[in-house]
Amino acid sequence: MSLLRLTGRAARALVVKLGLVVALLALWQVLTVEAQNIFFPTPADIAVRMRELWFSGPAAHLFVTGGFTTDVVPSVARALAGWALGGLVGIAVGLVAGRWARAQGYVDPPVNFIRSLPKPAIVPLFLIVLGANDRMRIALIAFGCIWPVLLNTLQATRAVEPTLRDTGTAFGISLPRQFAMISLPAAAPRIAAGLRVSLGLALILMVLSEWSLTQHGLGNFLLTSQRSYQVLDMWAAVAMLGLLGYLLNLAFLALEKRLLAWHVGFTGTPLP
Amino acid sequence: MTARLHLDEGTTSVSAALAVHNITHRYGPGGPAVVNGVTFEVARGELVSLVGPSGCGKTTLMKTISGLMQPTSGTVTAFGRPISGVPRELAIVFQDYSRSLFPWLRVRANVSFGLSGLGLERSERRTRVAESLAAVGLTGHEHKYPWELSGGMQQRVAIARALAYRPRILLMDEPFASVDAQTRAELEDLTLAVHREFGMTILFVTHDIDESVYLSHRVVVLKRSPGEVHAERVVDLPETRDQITTKADPRFVAQRAEVAGLIRDAALGSTRFSLHPTE
Amino acid sequence: MTVRHRSEPRALVLWRGLVGAAAVAALYQVVALAGIVDRRLLPAVPAIGREVARLAVDPDFLGAVGNTMTAVALGLLISCVAGIGGGLGLGASSLATRMTRAPIDVLRSLPSVALIPLLLMTLGDGVRMKTVVVVVVAVWPVLLNTTYGVRSVDGVAVDAARSFGLSRLRVWAGVVVPSAVPAALTGFRIALPMALTVAISSEMAAGTPSGIGGFILRTSYRDFDAAPVFAAVVLAGLIGWALNAAAAGLGNRLVPWEGRR
Numbered sequence: 001m002s003l004l005r006l007t008g009r010a011a012r013a014l015v016v017k018l019g020l021v022v023a024l025l026a027l028w029q030v031l032t033v034e035a036q037n038i039f040f041p042t043p044a045d046i047a048v049r050m051r052e053l054w055f056s057g058p059a060a061h062l063f064v065t066g067g068f069t070t071d072v073v074p075s076v077a078r079a080l081a082g083w084a085l086g087g088l089v090g091i092a093v094g095l096v097a098g099r100w101a102r103a104q105g106y107v108d109p110p111v112n113f114i115r116s117l118p119k120p121a122i123v124p125l126f127l128i129v130l131g132a133n134d135r136m137r138i139a140l141i142a143f144g145c146i147w148p149v150l151l152n153t154l155q156a157t158r159a160v161e162p163t164l165r166d167t168g169t170a171f172g173i174s175l176p177r178q179f180a181m182i183s184l185p186a187a188a189p190r191i192a193a194g195l196r197v198s199l200g201l202a203l204i205l206m207v208l209s210e211w212s213l214t215q216h217g218l219g220n221f222l223l224t225s226q227r228s229y230q231v232l233d234m235w236a237a238v239a240m241l242g243l244l245g246y247l248l249n250l251a252f253l254a255l256e257k258r259l260l261a262w263h264v265g266f267t268g269t270p271l272p
Numbered sequence: 273m274t275a276r277l278h279l280d281e282g283t284t285s286v287s288a289a290l291a292v293h294n295i296t297h298r299y300g301p302g303g304p305a306v307v308n309g310v311t312f313e314v315a316r317g318e319l320v321s322l323v324g325p326s327g328c329g330k331t332t333l334m335k336t337i338s339g340l341m342q343p344t345s346g347t348v349t350a351f352g353r354p355i356s357g358v359p360r361e362l363a364i365v366f367q368d369y370s371r372s373l374f375p376w377l378r379v380r381a382n383v384s385f386g387l388s389g390l391g392l393e394r395s396e397r398r399t400r401v402a403e404s405l406a407a408v409g410l411t412g413h414e415h416k417y418p419w420e421l422s423g424g425m426q427q428r429v430a431i432a433r434a435l436a437y438r439p440r441i442l443l444m445d446e447p448f449a450s451v452d453a454q455t456r457a458e459l460e461d462l463t464l465a466v467h468r469e470f471g472m473t474i475l476f477v478t479h480d481i482d483e484s485v486y487l488s489h490r491v492v493v494l495k496r497s498p499g500e501v502h503a504e505r506v507v508d509l510p511e512t513r514d515q516i517t518t519k520a521d522p523r524f525v526a527q528r529a530e531v532a533g534l535i536r537d538a539a540l541g542s543t544r545f546s547l548h549p550t551e
Numbered sequence: 552m553t554v555r556h557r558s559e560p561r562a563l564v565l566w567r568g569l570v571g572a573a574a575v576a577a578l579y580q581v582v583a584l585a586g587i588v589d590r591r592l593l594p595a596v597p598a599i600g601r602e603v604a605r606l607a608v609d610p611d612f613l614g615a616v617g618n619t620m621t622a623v624a625l626g627l628l629i630s631c632v633a634g635i636g637g638g639l640g641l642g643a644s645s646l647a648t649r650m651t652r653a654p655i656d657v658l659r660s661l662p663s664v665a666l667i668p669l670l671l672m673t674l675g676d677g678v679r680m681k682t683v684v685v686v687v688v689a690v691w692p693v694l695l696n697t698t699y700g701v702r703s704v705d706g707v708a709v710d711a712a713r714s715f716g717l718s719r720l721r722v723w724a725g726v727v728v729p730s731a732v733p734a735a736l737t738g739f740r741i742a743l744p745m746a747l748t749v750a751i752s753s754e755m756a757a758g759t760p761s762g763i764g765g766f767i768l769r770t771s772y773r774d775f776d777a778a779p780v781f782a783a784v785v786l787a788g789l790i791g792w793a794l795n796a797a798a799a800g801l802g803n804r805l806v807p808w809e810g811r812r
Binding site: 161163164166167169170171172173174177181182185186188262263265266 | 335338357358363364368371386389390417420437
């Protein structure tokens with residue numbers, strides 16, 4: 001009896017969670033079958049194409065194809081490398097600059113300004129300075145990822161409870177250790193929020209950086225498909241990017257939830 | 273546990289554990305003085321209460337004495353040495369436990385926090401943490417987060433953290449201001465027990481008159497605007513105190529009334545005898 | 552929360568900002584002069600400054616700004632209508648919030664630029680394409696913040712209103728909606744700078760000749776003078792910065808009790 005009820009409840013939860021996704025996919029399928037528009041292939045066709053392109057490899061290769069290794073792997077690697085680099089710089093600079101309240105008036109306007117710069121406009125500059133290579137792509141992604149993290153770290157560090165700092169000073173904790181032991185954990189929830197924004201940005205910049213002068217990556221695949229009017233391939237690439245974005249975000253959220261469980265307990269509010 | 277005896281170097285030259293000499297603090301150059309020429313001493317092993325009406329610069333004074341803040345003028349010496357920055361032999365229990373405990377650390381890590389800069393061995397750290405938690409009656413709560421505990425228990429964690437640091441001077445800044453009356457009485461007795469057991473010098477800041485008389489050997493009364501020492505009174509009560517019998521003792525009642533009168537004078541006198549009008 | 556003393560004179564605030572900006576400009580100038588990179592590619596600060604002054608009144612550039620801003624304004628308008636409307640609706644039911652969570656998360660994590668090639672094929676490279684890209688990015692912060700705002704409405708306030716015998720609709724219009732305003736505004740503030748960057752990005756990624764992005768592209772291909780390109784980028788940044796400041800000011804005026812984010 002109780003088992004039945006339990007499975008019933010689990011089924012209900014599953015329907016609530018994924019019911020709408022299935023319904024929307026079905027609607028999409030019906031509409032595209034009806035419309036017969038060459039620009040709008042059916043989701044089933046897109047899924048089949050994705051499988052052909054990337055997931056029909058031999059079992060020894062974990063079912064991924066050679067296309068997966070040339071299109072998806074380099075893209076993800078670039079995005080993550082740039083994100084990690086930008087995140088580290090943003091956190092480090094933010095922790096140090098945020099510590100001095102007086103710096104706020106001087107630091108914030110330029111940071112806000114640079115953050116507002118349209119990042120693609122910087123692509124040509126990076127291209128010229130660093131050349132069309134992975135160094136340039138990772139640097140570009142890193143450059144874009146710095147600002148949300150930096151801004152969040154700055155604000156969070158300034159908002160660290162002064163008594164916590166006084167406690168550190170009172171117990172003779174040196175300044176470098178105070179950054180690691182007090183400022184960083186206290187600012188972590190906001191830093192995580194910044195990192196999450198940057199993760200989305202990293203994917204966008206990854207696509208943009210692969211737009212030109214590369215033979216690998218999803219951005220390049222997307223543009224090649226567009227130039228050769230392979231509509232189905234374009235949709236497959238878009239779906240793949242969406243899937244990657246979703247999975248990366250999911251992984252990040254899981255990590256965040258684990259590391260910052262104390263914040264939810266302490267404040268009784270969800271993470272920012 | 274045996275009471276610790278501190279062998280103080282240079283005992284001959286100085287007798288005070290803490291000497292506050294002519295401390296004045298202004299916010300901004302030429303600004304009004306928040307604390308004005310405060311002078312008093314705390315002898316070794318003594319428990320002194322600093323009591324005054326709100327706005328008498330208690331917090332500023334506390335930060336200055338602890339070395340968290342530089343006074344505009346005047347000196348603070350701990351065991352004969354002028355302090356700049358927080359001296360090693362001093363630990364603080366802050367008023368607001370919910371802000372001074374680290375919410376991301378469990379009780380054990382919070383208590384051993386102060387030990388991380390001392391270069392102690394792992395086993396020594398563990399011993400100290402266990403001893404301190406036992407002293408405040410929190411054994412068994414090591415793996416909880418502070419926010420999972422009641423307010424009184426959180427303040428016990430903060431006291432344990434200070435104890436683990438093995439300070440020779442303990443500064444307590446209105447430590448029980450935000451707990452209920454019952455818990456406050458328990459924590460007061462805990463303070464007395466800790467003082468007996470560890471034998472350190474304690475400076476206790478409070479705005480509660482009962483508390484100041486009940487706890488201490490001596491009461492220093494401050495007056496406000498600017499904060500100055502108004503009076504000092506030695507508390508004439510037996511060394512062992514009890515929440516019920518001591519507070520019913522006629523001597524306690526009389527001294528409590530006297531301190532209350534002093535504080536009222538201090539509050540009134542602040543305007544009448546202002547010798548230092550703001551320039 | 553950022554603590555800012557309201558008594559600080561504006562001139563001082565401005566002065567500090569300028570000092571900070573000057574420091575960044577000086578840093579850039581040092582890099583530019585160091586000669587690591589060809590001097591023509593990294594123009595000097597005064598040259599960029601001259602170009603900024605010229606472009607700020609250049610009808611060609613101003614036309615491009617107008618073109619981009621049309622897409623930004625349209626996109627934001629659609630995002631606000633859809634986001635606030637959807638947010639009020641979703642926030643009204645916890646079931647709806649939970650059911651839409653997964654599809655929204657999937658759609659939201661799609662990198663917006665990935666849609667550009669498809670949109671180019673279907674909508675061309677004009678304002679319509681850019682508007683769609685802006686909406687695809689800007690609708691989420693507005694929608695999610697509004698939902699969050701409705702969901703976190705003070706239950707006591709709702710109970711109090713209902714105890715006075717107000718109908719469900721009245722309570723919704725009189726208590727729930729006003730309480731969600733600050734959150735919706737926060738969403739708008741987040742969406743605003745994103746909208747501008749993404750509009751310019753879409754222009755550059757699509758290779759259109761119109762808009763600020765198109766202007767930057769055209770200028771950088773025309774001749775090897777980098778100063779106008781830098782100037783256009785700087786101006787685009789200034790516009791974004793000004794939009795951001797305006798949105799912050801609007802927020803402070805409309806809901807002064809709400810902490811900044």
